[in-house]
Amino acid sequence: MxxxxxxxxxxxxxxxxxxxxxxxxxxxxxxxxxxxxxxxxxxxxxxxxxxxxxxxxxxxxxxxxxxxxxxxxxxxxxxxxxxxxxxxxxxxxxxxxxxxxxxxxxxxxxxxxxxxxxxxxxxxxxxxxxxxxxxxxxxxxxxxxxxxxxxxxxxxxxxxxxxxxxxxxxxxxxxxxxxxxxxxxxxxxxxxxxxxxxxxxxxxxxxxxxxxxxxxxxxxxxxxxxxxxxxxxxxxxxxxxxxxxxxxxxxxxxxxxxxxxxxxxxxxxxxxxxxxxxxxxxxxxxxxxxxxxxxxxxxxxxxxxxxxxxxxxxxxxxKLPSLPSRQDVRSVQRMPLPDFKDADWAAKHYMSWLSESLWPFVRTEVDENHNCKIYLTFMKKSILILSYAKERSTSRCALYYITGGLFANVKETQNGRIEFRQIPGKEEMIVAIHEYLPSLPWIVYKYTQAPIHMLVMFLYRIHLKRLIRNKQPNSRITLEKGSP
Structure with missing residues (x-):
């Protein structure tokens, strides 16, 4: 103004x-x-x-x-x-x-x-x-x-x-x-x-x-x-x-x-x-x-x-004008952060954890720019493509845009994203998906992909709690701070 x-x-x-x-x-x-x-x-x-x-x-x-x-x-x-x-x-x-x-x-x-x-x-x-x-x-x-x-x-x-x-x-x-x-x-x-x-x-x-x-x-x-x-x-x-x-x-x-x-x-x-x-x-x-x-x-x-x-x-x-209805998804979970680790570490760690912990069902490919492709092991095409937004990311907030994959409807929105955000003053973070439009029919998505995502988030939270409890910073899938 x-x-x-x-x-x-x-x-x-x-x-x-x-x-x-x-x-x-x-x-x-x-x-x-x-x-x-x-x-x-x-x-x-x-x-x-x-x-x-x-x-x-x-x-x-x-x-x-x-x-x-x-x-x-x-x-x-x-x-x-x-x-x-x-x-x-x-x-x-x-x-x-x-x-x-x-x-x-x-x-x-x-x-x-x-x-x-x-x-x-x-x-x-x-x-x-x-x-x-x-x-x-x-x-x-x-x-x-x-x-x-x-x-x-x-x-x-x-x-x-x-x-x-x-x-x-x-x-x-x-x-x-x-x-x-x-x-x-x-x-x-x-x-x-x-x-x-x-x-x-x-x-x-x-x-x-x-x-x-x-x-x-x-x-x-x-x-x-x-x-x-x-x-x-x-x-x-x-x-x-x-x-x-x-x-x-x-x-x-x-x-x-x-x-x-x-x-x-x-x-x-x-x-x-x-x-x-x-x-x-x-x-x-x-x-x-x-x-x-x-x-x-x-x-x-x-x-x-x-x-x-x-x-x-x-x-x-x-009466206020209403927004057009969309079949969009917002998924937000709170997670603990290990000592001396930040949200950027957690994001890159998560991409590695996916393939190692969900093998033989899921595999991931991460390039030198931290962009990630997620696959089901029996499929040649990726189900999700996550593009790391370097210009919008910091050590306290890592942002990835959902730019492709069989499970994402990117034709209708370019704003789908997943973020890892540290909560100020706490050893906790928020992992959130915003404006995600699934490509699967809604009823199929709601009763398959959606609950599976919640299960994966639950397992990742348990994993982080175990890292904190065991205090094993050198475990085989724990990454050094800031490493891909």
Missing amino acids: ETKKKNRPVVALTGTSGYIGSHLLDKLKERFDIIALSRSGDKRENTEHVTWQSCDLFSQIDTEKGLHGADIAVYLVHSIRPSAKLTQARFEDMDVILADNFAQAAKKNGVKQIVYLSGIIPPEEKLSRHLRSRLEVEKILGSYGVPVTTVRAGLIVGPKGSSFPIAEKLVKRLPVMILPSWTRTKTPPIALAVVLTALQKSVGNHDVASKAIDVGGPEVMTYQEMLKHIAHVTGKKFRSFHIPFPTVRLSRLWVKLISGIPKETVYPLIESLSHPMVAQPSHYVEVYSDGKISFEEAARAALEEEQQNKGPKHSKNT
Whole structure:
């Protein structure tokens, strides 16, 4: 985006097509020029202070282009839902890739501040997957030197949030509410308007650079109390009974069935409810942390907005253009790294391990430029051709493009790729396949090649764990760091 000699700073805003992002966009454009990033951004019309841009944050190149020219970047991204026709991945591992791409792109483009919306993190060592991922993302965003302001919010009360719509549906659809022990844990629910204000005040504010700020409403209440308030606002009678033991795993199932919300969204959220997510004094910042809107007031506003959005005219005007469906695959696995080894070593080691460990079924050929061809031993033609992207690879991230082979449909996409990426601050890496289009018929691929790939990744993880356990750096298929 060109600023055209204006003094207005430029903000790159992710998640702009989402509920929170779209509301924040309206607030920020009053003071900033906005690069509105969305996977379908090119289909949106630009306005005086808003330039829309398509951006796939799973792509390092796309992310770098998206943050070009930005002074500040706002990160409202969470990969809690599948991102391809077939997604073989845990959300926390996909979040690592997104955050790492964003942090590196921010550093490369000279971004002065990252503002990140997270959840309140309780001072406990054993966190749920969802909370552990939120904290991991926060650390990754700050790992390349760009100051990060983290707004950690309690349960956000809005019609299109995550937790509040689940609670609302339970109250409306259940004649009697079963209340397991986790419904008595506490959290400070917070109105969407208060969260937006905290985010807006954080953008460009040097006083909160490199700070984590807990924000919540004026009341700290249990989930049971929230359900009662929602019943009161909606005019429903609240009938309930307690069961005196934690049933988080069972609760995930019945909450999914009753709410109708996908398990990818429900399961991580329910798992987090056993933690008392109360604002911590060490993360208190005056003006930011003290929300003044009561829960009932926020809930009433959210339900009224939901009713307004059900109108056919409103729905027609706000419907976003959809992306064309593709039979693409994203597969992401987290692996341990042996001591003093990096992602580039792991990538080259993997190519050698394939042929040695899967013999006599698989063989590989690797040339002097680290390009790799993978064969089934009874076939003359390769099933996959992996071209090493030297210009995009470092010791911490090795990238290969999928450029051919009998199992790859390279006529429809040139973006299929596999990467080995080290997680900042950890002796772990992510092995990921992105935008892979199989050439096999989809039903055949799904029940043959896809599960075989998962099995191979499982075996490679076991192999790495064995190397670490046995501490045998000179084993016959272990390569020296950086060797082909």
